[in-house]
Amino acid sequence: MTGLDLRRPGDPGSTLTLAHGRGRLLRVLSTTLVASWFLLPFAPLALWAFANQWSFPSTLPTEWGFDGLSSAIAQGALPALGTSLLLSLVVAALATPLGALAARALTFGTVPWPRTVSIALLAPIALPPFAAVLGLNVLLLRAHIPPEAGLVLVLVVMAVPYTTFTMRVAYAAHDIHYEEEARTLGASRWNILWRVHIPLVAPALSRAAFLAFLVGWSDYVVTVVVGGGEVVTLPLVTASMAAGIGNDSAVAILSLSAIVPPLALLALAGFAGRRPRTGAVQKTPNVGERP
Amino acid sequence: MLVGLGAVVSLTLGACAAPAPDGARSEFADWNDVIRAAQGQTVKLWMYGGDTQGNAYIDDVLAPAVAAEGVTLERVPVTDTSDALNRVLSELQAGRTDDGTVDLVWVNGDNFRTGKEAGAWLCDWTNLMPNLALTAPDDPLLLKDFGTPVDGCEAPWNKAQFTFVYNSDVIADPPTTLAGVLAWAEAHPGRFSYPAPPDFTGSVFTREVLYSVSGGYENVPATFDQDAYDQLTPKLFERLRDLAPSLWRAGSTYPANEQELNQLYADRQIDLTMTYGPATLTDLVASGTYPPGTKVLSLEEGTVGNASFLSIPANAASSAGAMVVANVALSAGQQLAKAHPATWGQFTVLDPNELTPDDRARFDALPSSPVVPSYDVLSRSANPELAAAWVPVLDEGWRTTVLAGR
Numbered sequence: 001m002t003g004l005d006l007r008r009p010g011d012p013g014s015t016l017t018l019a020h021g022r023g024r025l026l027r028v029l030s031t032t033l034v035a036s037w038f039l040l041p042f043a044p045l046a047l048w049a050f051a052n053q054w055s056f057p058s059t060l061p062t063e064w065g066f067d068g069l070s071s072a073i074a075q076g077a078l079p080a081l082g083t084s085l086l087l088s089l090v091v092a093a094l095a096t097p098l099g100a101l102a103a104r105a106l107t108f109g110t111v112p113w114p115r116t117v118s119i120a121l122l123a124p125i126a127l128p129p130f131a132a133v134l135g136l137n138v139l140l141l142r143a144h145i146p147p148e149a150g151l152v153l154v155l156v157v158m159a160v161p162y163t164t165f166t167m168r169v170a171y172a173a174h175d176i177h178y179e180e181e182a183r184t185l186g187a188s189r190w191n192i193l194w195r196v197h198i199p200l201v202a203p204a205l206s207r208a209a210f211l212a213f214l215v216g217w218s219d220y221v222v223t224v225v226v227g228g229g230e231v232v233t234l235p236l237v238t239a240s241m242a243a244g245i246g247n248d249s250a251v252a253i254l255s256l257s258a259i260v261p262p263l264a265l266l267a268l269a270g271f272a273g274r275r276p277r278t279g280a281v282q283k284t285p286n287v288g289e290r291p
Numbered sequence: 292m293l294v295g296l297g298a299v300v301s302l303t304l305g306a307c308a309a310p311a312p313d314g315a316r317s318e319f320a321d322w323n324d325v326i327r328a329a330q331g332q333t334v335k336l337w338m339y340g341g342d343t344q345g346n347a348y349i350d351d352v353l354a355p356a357v358a359a360e361g362v363t364l365e366r367v368p369v370t371d372t373s374d375a376l377n378r379v380l381s382e383l384q385a386g387r388t389d390d391g392t393v394d395l396v397w398v399n400g401d402n403f404r405t406g407k408e409a410g411a412w413l414c415d416w417t418n419l420m421p422n423l424a425l426t427a428p429d430d431p432l433l434l435k436d437f438g439t440p441v442d443g444c445e446a447p448w449n450k451a452q453f454t455f456v457y458n459s460d461v462i463a464d465p466p467t468t469l470a471g472v473l474a475w476a477e478a479h480p481g482r483f484s485y486p487a488p489p490d491f492t493g494s495v496f497t498r499e500v501l502y503s504v505s506g507g508y509e510n511v512p513a514t515f516d517q518d519a520y521d522q523l524t525p526k527l528f529e530r531l532r533d534l535a536p537s538l539w540r541a542g543s544t545y546p547a548n549e550q551e552l553n554q555l556y557a558d559r560q561i562d563l564t565m566t567y568g569p570a571t572l573t574d575l576v577a578s579g580t581y582p583p584g585t586k587v588l589s590l591e592e593g594t595v596g597n598a599s600f601l602s603i604p605a606n607a608a609s610s611a612g613a614m615v616v617a618n619v620a621l622s623a624g625q626q627l628a629k630a631h632p633a634t635w636g637q638f639t640v641l642d643p644n645e646l647t648p649d650d651r652a653r654f655d656a657l658p659s660s661p662v663v664p665s666y667d668v669l670s671r672s673a674n675p676e677l678a679a680a681w682v683p684v685l686d687e688g689w690r691t692t693v694l695a696g697r
Contacts, residue, residue, distance in 0.1 A: 053579040056558030063579070071343055075368075134381070141385030147392060224374055225381070228392035229335050229367035237340070240368035244341025245553045245571070246580035 042259075048252035068249025075237055077254055084234040085261060087223075088216035091155045095212035096205060098156065099163025106164075107171035125161045133225045140226060147228035154222050159212035166211060170204030206269040213265060217258070234258050315388075315605035317416035317614075325419060325611045326360070332612030333363040336601075337375035338397035340368025341550075344574050348635040352628050357619045362612040367393075372402045379411045379604040391606035395613040398445060399599040400437040400491075404679060406602070407444055413603040413610055414444040420614065422621040423447075427642035431675070432598040438513075438678040445600035446617040447640040449629075452669045453495050453594040454569040460584030461562045468591050469503040472563065473530065477537040482562045484538045486552050487545035487694065489686040496565060497685055498677055499594060501527045507592060508674040515680035524685070528692040535693065545694075557581055563588070567597070569669065570636040573660040587663050589671075596673040598640055623650040632660040639666070 048054065049068055051061030102121060105111045124132075133154065140150040182196045198205070220235040227233075238254040241247045319325045334357070340346060346366065354364040369375055375396045382391045398406070406412050417423055426433055426447055433447045434440065455472060457465050461482075466475045476483035486493035502508040504526045512519050535542030539561055546552040549566060556564035557580050566572070575581040601620060603613045619625055623646055626639040643651050659665060 056560055067578070075340075075343065075346060134377075137381050138385045141382055141387050144387075224369070225378070228378060229337060230392065232367065237368060239370045240340025241343075242341070243339065243370040243550065244343070245550050245557065246575050246578060247341065247343065250343075 042256075045252045045255055048248050049256055051249050051252075054248070068251075068253045071247070071250040072241075072253040072257075075241060075250065076232065077234070077237060077257065080232050080234045080237045081257060083231060084217060084258075087152070087155070087231065087233060088213045088261075090152055091159055091216035092209045092212040094152070094156045095159035095163045095215070096209040099160050099165075099208055099212070100167045100201070100205065102160070102164045103167030103171050107168055107174070108176070121164050122161050124158050129158070129221050133222050137225050147226060147230045151223060151227045151231055154226055155216050155219060156212075158219075158222070159215040162211040162215065163208035166208040167201070167204055170201050174200060210262075210265055210269045214262060217262060315410070315413050317413055317419065317610070319416070319419060319611065319614075322419050322421055322618075325614050328611035329609075329615040330361040332609040333365060334394040334609050334612040334616050335365050335367050335392060336395040336397070336616065337367045337369055337372075337378075337393050339372055340366075340370070342568075342571060344571065344635045345637075348629055352634065353616070353620060353625060356622075356625060357616050360615050360619060362609075362615045364616055372396065372398055376402050376406050376411065379406065379606065380409055382604075382606055383409070383411060388606045390608045391604050392608070393604045394607040394609045395616055396602045396604065397448070397599060398602045399597060401679070403436050403445060403600065403602065404439040406604075407439060407442075411605055412444040413605050413607065414442055416603065416610075416614055417441075417443045417446045417617075420446065420618040420621060422618050422623075425621065425623060425641045425645045427645065430640075430642065432596060433640060436600065437597065437676050441600070445602040446621060447598055448601050448617075448620055448637075449570075449599045450596065450638040450640050450666060450670070451567055451599060452569060452596045452638070452666070452673065453499065453565065453567050454572075454663075454669065455563065455565050455588040455590065455594070456556070456569075456572060456581075457563045457586060457588050458556075458559075458582045458584050459586045460582060465586075465588055467589070469499055472588070472590075473500070473503075473534055475563070476534060479562070480537045481539055481541070484540075484542075484546055484552060484555065484561055485565065486548050488689045489683070490548045492549035492552065492565060492567060493545070494682055494686055495567065495595060497527070497531070497689055498681070499674075500530060501685065502674060503592065504530050511677065513675060514678045515684065520681075520684060520688075524688055528688060528696075531689070531693045532696050535696075569663050570638070572662045573632040573636050576662050585662055587669065589664070589668065593671060593674050595676050596670050597676060623647070623653075627653055627657070630654070630657055632658060632663070636660060636663065638669075 047061055050064050050066065052065035052067045053063040054061040102117075106114050106118060111117050136154060137150075140153075145153070178196050178200060179192050182192045187196070218235065219233075220239060223231055223233050223236060234254065234257070238251060238258065241254060242251045319328070336349065338345070338349070346368065349364070349366045354366075357364045367375075375393050376398075379391060379393050379396075382393075396402075403412075423446070432450060436445065459465070462475070466472045472483075485496045488494040488497050501523060502511060505511050505523050511523060538545075539555060546555060552561075553564055553566065555561045557575075559582060569587060572581070572585065572587070576583060576585045601613075601617045603610050603617070607613055620629075621640070623641065626641050627650070629635050629637050630639050639654065641654075643654065646654070663669070
């Protein structure tokens, strides 16, 4: 600046900045490519959703409109959407704390034979759901478990492996000393749980809950076999519509509306995942001050 | 054999709660009993959900009509009727014999036979329904369902006719026989195909060709006979092998099912297609899915026809309510509404001679569809279906000769 030929990394013209710029370009380019790789399949879906007519040789719909939307609503898309949301939220609400409990016990060594227990918890992912569910359904029926309860039970069991392993990663990096310190300072168990423990694992909890939500949200086989027609979710309506001819636009609307809630939750989880990290650490020191 | 035994058991037992091998028996003495038991019941009707007109008919026309009788009707959409049957079989396997979740199923053919063999259907209840008197007692389509005796285990609902469909804007001079259809396909390579058996529609098509190359259905014995098979099928498979290079994509691949075939037709990739559900054609043309020039192709030798039914599982929780629904669905008013091309266009199972003059006049006054001719025309010289035993052998023969020989 003052005549001295001193260059700092990051100054314009620095070789470091140059490399950084090139890397940035590459990063932006690869991100765009990956994003379009994911987004491209949605292009025909988005077109079909508002195509009243679209025959083979035309590259674009020949007639635009909302026939698909009204047909999807007439086929019961709205109540099915509500049922799907409720089911998935219930599954997430049950599977997330269960997974967290299992993961904490496994990480801090309070479980005998942790390896065997881990494998047992992972087993539901390894089993082909159709075969497992058909056999399981007879068992549930024999035990006179109502279809709704049976459905939630099976889906929670299918979601627990995901929540457990997400939470295990979180607990592996979890510093239990924060909790010990809070206890030394006289915090109650309840206070430690709510003001130290949960804020510290909140990002992982939201990730786990999101995965559990997806298990309920995307399920078809368990809902149709165990649900016994009592629970008509969005995948059921979509699949039965897709089995017919001329329903493409309604199926596109149904598929698109199936993408929106998980995306919204993902954004919410990303948002929630950022906040507590700073909040928790700042709050920790004054935990003990409160009775 | 099993069926004969079932009839004897039904005479001696009357009511039977546990599913005997021949299915459970209805325990109602008369229709008033049924009406009384049905009050306040909710009936879950499991049916194929891919037909939007059919769904709308159930929700907007049939459900309000049965609500007036004190029964709530709820539709459960499934991708395949076998989903409903599997549910019933699982429940029966688990010993849940009187509180099943499936009350009524739209069924016919293979699913009905499988369920009947497993004792999954409630039997001997259809003659309780007052409206059964509106059907002809000797109607062969209502006495046997693809060769399986109905035996009061399902209530008639719709009639259907296997139908060839063509685009009259492309084919000005359509063929009039099945042999003509095949010749047309060879003259216009790539514009025709059929689903690969054992798909239901592809299988029916193969049997139609068997009738055609054998000189008519009269020459094919209805019950399976190995000698007849050995004698008749070489001609059938030779004809289909010769046809293969002229099919869509030169026969290198076949549509997997009727839906894929009809998608090709909707996309104008082929000009001639086939369906066992001509009821949906009017709507598919009106909505622009099918070409506006779509017409039904009438064959001189006729095609096979069938009926579809409403069946009550042996363990249905609301069996009385389900009977009320089946009876309302069979009423002249509902059959008439359902037959209207703008509502659903399903052909009635009722016999015109059993109707009141007023009702008959209403059926006669139904607007004709611009696409589908009336059932009388469509079912003229209707061919009988072959017994179920023919089907797997023909499908296997097709796979080993036609598909392997391409």
